[in-house]
């Protein structure tokens with residue numbers, strides 16, 4: 246059953262269309278990702294679902310509710326992650342949760358939530374004194390304090406170090422295990438690949454692809470790469486004539502073989518058959534980055550990918 250429905254959504258600011266005929270459904274219990282670069286229209290799309298913006302055209306529903314007209318009911322079922330700067334600096338962790346808990350008829354047990362999000366030790370710490378990871382965990386706790394059926398998490402791990410990021414990802418998996426549907430907005434490929442059951446790639450206001458991470462990678466026709474070094478040059482035709490190989494390229498002193506199937510084995514066998522000694526051989530499987538490149542014609546900028 247679809248708990249979120251977006252059909253033909255369009256939103257423009259002045260003359261610029263920033264969300265252009267966007268459609269997707271999210272099923273009960275899914276982690277659904279909206280992945281796209283800065284300015285793609287991700288936040289505008291979720292703000293329409295949160296009832297914060299009114300669509301110019303199209304139709305959005307959250308558990309059958311019209312988010313704009315039925316905001317009071319929506320608030321009881323939808324948990325939204327606060328953005329930076331939305332909490333007073335001096336407010337303490339437990340006070341913040343108690344305050345937000347009071348907005349709901351049937352909220353969560355705060356001490357249990359503190360425990361689940363590993364914030365019990367920090368319950369009397371002011372928001373301004375939390376580390377980035379702790380502040381992010383508090384933002385997630387605040388999104389969950391109303392016992393929502395759906396949580397919208399926007400740029401969840403931006404600015405976190407790898408350890409805090411990994412912790413946060415585990416938390417999201419635990420939250421899903423309790424039956425909460427998660428809509429995850431991100432421009433971070435590894436996060437989308439790791440967490441999402443399905444992903445809509447949004448680019449310049451349009452959904453350019455929608456599938457499971459594996460489905461996106463396969464549909465993009467993204468290829469594996471085998472990399473290795475050799476001490477002596479060799480005729481690359483010995484590899485190019487293999488059915489699995491589509492291209493052989495020299496890159497920064499390494500040979501890179503692009504292709505499909507059991508690429509590592511066939512390349513290694515062929516090199517051995519020709520007495521070519523390869524070192525530092527490794528295989529790189531296609532990733533969501535490759536799929537993104539294939540669908541949008543450009544890579545996500547490196548600076549956006551943190």
Ligand SMILES: Nc1ncnc2c1ncn2[C@@H]1O[C@H](COP(=O)(O)OP(=O)(O)OP(=O)(O)O)[C@@H](O)[C@H]1O
Pocket residue numbers: 258263281282283284285286287288289290432
């Ligand atoms: N209130 C507004 N008035 C005018 N333009 C806006 C407004 N809000 C957003 N925009 C513009 O709409 C476009 C889409 O913005 P949006 O925030 O939805 O994208 P995003 O994919 O969430 O990007 P980011 O990852 O940077 O938040 C951007 O070009 C942005 O500058």
